[in-house]
Every structure is written in C-alpha cells, then in structure tokens.
Amino acid sequence: MPDYKAPVRDIQFVVNEVLESEKVYQSLPGYEEATEDLMNAIIDEGARFAENVLAPLNRIGDEEGCQWNAECVTTPAGYKEAYRQYVDNGWPALSADPQHGGQGMPMLMGIIVSELAGTADWAWVMYPGLSHGAVDTVAAHGDVEQKAKYLTKLVSGEWTGTMCLTESQCGSDLGLLRTKAEPQADGSYAITGTKIFISAGEHDMAENIVHIVLARLPDAPAGTKGISLFIVPRCNVNDDGSVGERNAVNCASIEKKMGIHGNATCVLNFDGARGFLIGEPNRGLNAMFTFMNTARIGTAVQGLAHAELSFQGALTYAKDRLAMRSLTGPKNPDGPADPIIVHPDVRRMLLTQKAFAEGSRAFLYFLAQQGDIVAKGSEEDAKVADDLMALLTPIGKAFVTEVGFESANLGVQVYGGHGFIREWGMEQIVRDARIAMLYEGTTGIQALDLVGRKVLGTGGKLLMGFTATIDAFCAEHDAAEYAEFVKPLQTHTQEWLELSMKLGEQAMANPDNAGAGAVDYLMYSGYVTLAYFWARMAVLAQQKIAAAEGDVSFYEAKVMTARFYYERLLPRTESLKVTMLAGADNLMDMREELFQL
Known part of the structure; x- marks a missing residue:
C-alpha cells in the first residue's frame, strides 16, 4: 500500500486562496471562529491523524477484513483503538451543532477531515462517516425527545449511525420496499423486515448503533408515497439516556466483497424491533433525502480520495522504477535505464490522476462551502447556494467517483505487472474505489436525477x-x-x-x-x-x-x-x-x- 502523505499545501491552497474561506465565514453568523489560522491548524492535525494512525491500518483492514459471529461483528486489528482516539480527539463533533455537543465548525472542515481520513483508510472512515447523515436527519426531522435522546451521543461519536434502505428486491426503486412498521400501544412501532448492504451495520467500535430505517405503515399507499422513516437503535435507550437491552436487530451475515474489506457490510434482520417514527407518516423518503444528500457528497469524496492515493503511489513508483531510455536521449546516463517518469505515456497517466484529484478537491470543497452558506447565510444567499447544490450534487457524486475509479486504474497501469499483484497495494485501491459508483445511487441514477x-x-x-x-x-x-x-x-x-x-x-x-x-x-x-x-x-x-x-x-x-x-x-x-x-x-x-x- 502506498505511503500516504496528506496534501496539506494543496488543501490549504483551495481553502484559503481559491475559496477565500475566512472571508466567507466571517460573513456567516456562527462561523466567525473559522479563521485561516484555525482552519490550517485543523488541517494539520487531521493530516497527522490520517498519516500516523489510519494509514497503517489500510492494508491490515483489507487483509483481515471483518469477522462475523452470532453475537457481534469484530473489526480488523487496530480499528477499534483508532476509533477511540478519533472520538477522544473530538473529530466526530467537528462540524456538528454546539447545541448538541458539536464544535460548530463549517461543513467544509468536516469534508476535509473525511478526505484526509478516507484517503488513509476508506473502509475505516465509513464507520464514523455514516453517522453524519444520521445526525442531520434526526436534527432536521426528529422531535424534541428524539433529539435529546440520540443527538448528543451520535455527535460525540459514542454511538454511530447507519442508513437502512436497500432490500433484496429493491435497490434504487424504493417503491418496492416491504419492511413493515406496526404501531404499538406505547407509541413505538414494531419494525419487521430484512435490509441488505448496510455499511457499518454491526461492529464492535461503539456502544450503540442508531439505524435510520425506511418501512411501511399498515395503511400506507403503494409505491414511494407510502414510505415512513424510523429510528431503530441496536440497543434500546433508557429514559436516562443509558443503553438498555438489545433490540430485536440482528446481523445475519456480512457480505464477502470486492473491496472495502475493513468495513462490515451487513444483512440486518429486524424481527419486531422497537422503532420510533421520524417526521410525518408516509413522508419518510422526503426526510431520508437529508441523509442521502449528505451521503452523496461524502461518497464523492471517496472518488477524490482514491484518485489522490493512487496518484501518490504511481508518482513515487514512476520516479524510482527504471525502464528503457527517454526518446530524447538518456536522462539517467549513469544508470542502466531511465526512470519511467521521463516517458510521455507515463506522464499522461500521472497528469490525468493529478488533474482529476486536484480539480475534484476544488469542486467538492466548493460544494461543501455552499452547504455552509445554506445553513448560515442570508435568505437570498442561501437560496442561491441551495440551487447550486441541487444541480452540482449529482454531478459531484457521479463524475468524481467515475474519474476517481479511472485514476485508480491508471495507478495500476503505471506499475505495470507489479500493479496487478497485492504486494504493492495498488490493486486494493481499484477494488475499494469500485463501490463508489454504486452506492448512494449509481451513476445512471444520478444522471437521471x-x-x-x-x-x-x-x-x-x-x-x-x-x-x-x-x-x-x-x-x-x-x-x-x-x-x-x-x-x-x-x-x-x-x-x-x-x-x-x-x-x-x-x-x-x-x-x-x-x-x-x-x-x-x-x-x-x-x-x-x-x-x-x-x-x-x-x-x-x-x-x-x-x-x-x-x-x-x-x-x-x-x-x-x-x-x-x-x-x-x-x-x-x-x-x-x-x-x-x-x-x-x-x-x-x-x-x-x-x-x-
């Protein structure tokens, strides 16, 4: 696996010079603390954590994968300890609302930390990454009691969150969804059904997991107009906020996948599990889009992360690997051959990776900054930013993951035969990158949107x-x-x-x-x-x-x-x-x- 060196200079170039973030955030009430000095300090600390703590786990996670048993799912060696350090350092709360224990920094800073951590080990970052969408959904659509019960623990990282949409008979066509929600006398609902492909659906890294689940009420109309949204915790939560007995949610299996082996992709059985309605009945799909839009931007970052990591690995190799002579004469006359970076076709591949990685970084950071304007800007500015996000989010999710996968493949090509074997780690980047074009809506779904x-x-x-x-x-x-x-x-x-x-x-x-x-x-x-x-x-x-x-x-x-x-x-x-x-x-x-x- 390539040694990851966080591109701090380029990140700061985009944040401070291209997007003029300090100027933007000084004009947004609540973000005044986001000065250039503070943002640079956060970037530096995030880089150190990614390089020193997470990057060494990337290969371990791929080789070991997750282990399933009937009681729990065990994550790869080092994952749980890294997550504890992540929580202790306050990273999950970085961009969350101070009202719920967050630090109140802009969404942009959260996206930057996601890029740094995700480039170091994407399978690991999915565990805390999905919690952001759960936080946004509960904050936007939960009632006062739900916010009090779940948000503080989700924001702190003590608990993690998931999104449970997909079933074996329905992927993007959620109108075919079958999971049922039966009203109970105490105001809760009994959730029954099976969800598949649930990333981080079961693991040993956090005390509790809060599942955000789509299901149908008994009298719900057919199709997408009859879907409601529910909070279903892995363990029930007592009135005092402590974790109670296990809910009727069980991991039946974990998928054997092409990549992201370090993340548990689960089949979850809900056997009359205790759940709580979020928002209005039969309006769950509307509420879920709060989660989905957050997840789509996060998935776009995966395309950027894999383009960056593959470029770094390919560049290092191209400078060291000797093969043939330059067409314009020897560039390494004292050696048996020239480093392959002198060859035009290798330059073509490296520059393609570099152009996609750095261009995507500017694009996605801009998109995140628009999210901050939506949250804190004037009504007029927020409307303009929201319209930009509406247009650009499907482009960002689909285009950046497509060119990220292309870049990952180019990294293998630069290595030649060595790229095809596991020793160098380049083929893992390709395997890990492939899912990004599928989840949170395939490229075709984003294009239709x-x-x-x-x-x-x-x-x-x-x-x-x-x-x-x-x-x-x-x-x-x-x-x-x-x-x-x-x-x-x-x-x-x-x-x-x-x-x-x-x-x-x-x-x-x-x-x-x-x-x-x-x-x-x-x-x-x-x-x-x-x-x-x-x-x-x-x-x-x-x-x-x-x-x-x-x-x-x-x-x-x-x-x-x-x-x-x-x-x-x-x-x-x-x-x-x-x-x-x-x-x-x-x-x-x-x-x-x-x-x-």
Whole structure:
C-alpha cells in the first residue's frame, strides 16, 4: 500500500486562496471562529491523524477484513483503538451543532477531515462517516425527545449511525420496499423486515448503533408515497439516556466483497424491533433525502480520495522504477535505464490522476462551502447556494467517483505487472474505489436525477444559475494572459446550455431519449464543471506568479496541470456531445428476444 502523505499545501491552497474561506465565514453568523489560522491548524492535525494512525491500518483492514459471529461483528486489528482516539480527539463533533455537543465548525472542515481520513483508510472512515447523515436527519426531522435522546451521543461519536434502505428486491426503486412498521400501544412501532448492504451495520467500535430505517405503515399507499422513516437503535435507550437491552436487530451475515474489506457490510434482520417514527407518516423518503444528500457528497469524496492515493503511489513508483531510455536521449546516463517518469505515456497517466484529484478537491470543497452558506447565510444567499447544490450534487457524486475509479486504474497501469499483484497495494485501491459508483445511487441514477429533475424539470433554471456564475468569472478575467483557459470555458459553457435544450427537445419527442443520453450528459457536465474550477485555480496561480508571491513552483505546477486538463481531458466532451444526442433507437430497437447467449 502506498505511503500516504496528506496534501496539506494543496488543501490549504483551495481553502484559503481559491475559496477565500475566512472571508466567507466571517460573513456567516456562527462561523466567525473559522479563521485561516484555525482552519490550517485543523488541517494539520487531521493530516497527522490520517498519516500516523489510519494509514497503517489500510492494508491490515483489507487483509483481515471483518469477522462475523452470532453475537457481534469484530473489526480488523487496530480499528477499534483508532476509533477511540478519533472520538477522544473530538473529530466526530467537528462540524456538528454546539447545541448538541458539536464544535460548530463549517461543513467544509468536516469534508476535509473525511478526505484526509478516507484517503488513509476508506473502509475505516465509513464507520464514523455514516453517522453524519444520521445526525442531520434526526436534527432536521426528529422531535424534541428524539433529539435529546440520540443527538448528543451520535455527535460525540459514542454511538454511530447507519442508513437502512436497500432490500433484496429493491435497490434504487424504493417503491418496492416491504419492511413493515406496526404501531404499538406505547407509541413505538414494531419494525419487521430484512435490509441488505448496510455499511457499518454491526461492529464492535461503539456502544450503540442508531439505524435510520425506511418501512411501511399498515395503511400506507403503494409505491414511494407510502414510505415512513424510523429510528431503530441496536440497543434500546433508557429514559436516562443509558443503553438498555438489545433490540430485536440482528446481523445475519456480512457480505464477502470486492473491496472495502475493513468495513462490515451487513444483512440486518429486524424481527419486531422497537422503532420510533421520524417526521410525518408516509413522508419518510422526503426526510431520508437529508441523509442521502449528505451521503452523496461524502461518497464523492471517496472518488477524490482514491484518485489522490493512487496518484501518490504511481508518482513515487514512476520516479524510482527504471525502464528503457527517454526518446530524447538518456536522462539517467549513469544508470542502466531511465526512470519511467521521463516517458510521455507515463506522464499522461500521472497528469490525468493529478488533474482529476486536484480539480475534484476544488469542486467538492466548493460544494461543501455552499452547504455552509445554506445553513448560515442570508435568505437570498442561501437560496442561491441551495440551487447550486441541487444541480452540482449529482454531478459531484457521479463524475468524481467515475474519474476517481479511472485514476485508480491508471495507478495500476503505471506499475505495470507489479500493479496487478497485492504486494504493492495498488490493486486494493481499484477494488475499494469500485463501490463508489454504486452506492448512494449509481451513476445512471444520478444522471437521471440531473437530467430529469435538476435540468429539464426546472426548465433549465438551476443550470442557468451556475452558468451565470461561470460567465461572471469569465467576464472578470477577460484578459489576454488568461485567454487559454477563459475562452474555452466560455465556449463550453454556452455549448452546455445548447446541448441541454437539444436533449430536452429529444426527450419531448421520446422520453427514452433522455435516459439514453443521461450519463453522457452528466459526464459532459462534469468535465465543464471541473474546467471552471481549473480555470479559477490557473488564473489565481498566474496572478501569484506575476506578483512573485509564495512558492512559485507550486503555482507553476497548477498552471501546467490546468493546461493539461484543457488540452487533453476537456476535449473528451467532443465525443460525449455526439453520444448524448444519438437517441434511444440504437438502444431500444433491438427486441428482447434478440438478446441471447
């Protein structure tokens, strides 16, 4: 497994220079303590914890995995101790509301810590990571008693949380859900059913696990309009907040998976388990979206984490591995061959990884900052930020995980045959990264959400809000020295609007056309979105170089990586233009009986 070195300089560049976070947070009531000095200190401490405590566990977690027995699930060696240290250091409470024991820092800081910890060991970070969504859901939809009983322990990390949606007959189509909730005389509900693929659903790291469960009331209408949301703790909670007897929730098995072996992915049986309704009856899916949106941003961070870790491993290897000579003459004349980093194709792979990792970091940190504006900004600013999040969350989740997986594969390719064997740890990154494109809604589901609800469903309003932001940036930097980035960005932004209209026209003629072009449309949207953030970083870097401020070599690398992105990755949009408008006939005309083995 590659040695993880937290990219502190790049994180601070995005937070302090690109996003001007101190300036933003000084204008948001409740976030005034988020000064540059404090944020830098948090980043430094998070980096040390990730490098020194979590990174050594990554390979152990993959090799050992979790162990199931009828009583409990045992996590890999070192996991429980690392979690205790994480809790003792106050990391779970970093971005939580002080009213419930949180430290009240912006969501952005929580996302940064998730990136640092997740790049070090993604399987481990899923245990505390899912608790954030449970906290948000209870805080937003729970009653006074539920908040008092569950939030403080969830915020502190004493307890962890899960989301329990999926059943064997229903994944993304939750309208097929069968789990039942029977009202009881004391106001609770008896929850009966089986949930599968429940990450961190059972483990030995925390005293209690609070499951957020979707189920149907006896008189519920069919489909998604008949789903309610419930709190179902692993152990019942006494009136004084202490943990009581075990609830009727049992882990029937843990999945044998392709990757993230250190995280227990559980089959959970609810056998009349005691649960409590959150929010209104039959409105559970609406409440669950509080959890889902948090989880989707968190999953996007997984794509960033695996791109970063694979890049780090590939870069180290490319500098050390000797093979062949440079096409322009020996670069290591005293050695038997040149390091492979001199070869153009290896540079192509490394720069692809670097461009995706650093571009995704700027994108996702921006998205997290918008969440902070939604939480604390003025009504007008919060509405703008909320619209941006609505549009960009499906793009972030799907695009960043897709290119993160591509980057993980490129890491194996840089190693050649050595990348395919377990000794180096590069193949683990690929296995761990693969799930990110599946859970919290597959790429196809995110694409349908983007096209159907966010773009066509709003008449293009959300998209035009974001393109107006891009247009304003381009107008502000309409100078010759920035033209190589600003001009193509202007062209692609206009084209994005035009393609959206064309796809909308095709969808009106045949709804299948929208589905046929949705993923290609989303990927196109992702490349243009990343182009915007690369333009912002490149322009800022050019300004720093011109002013002779800071580490010139750092800024030069930014400009060169931006140039690579614009000249070698952004042109992928050309083929996506063609395929997104190719229509559904070439997919749907083939009769089902012609699909045969």
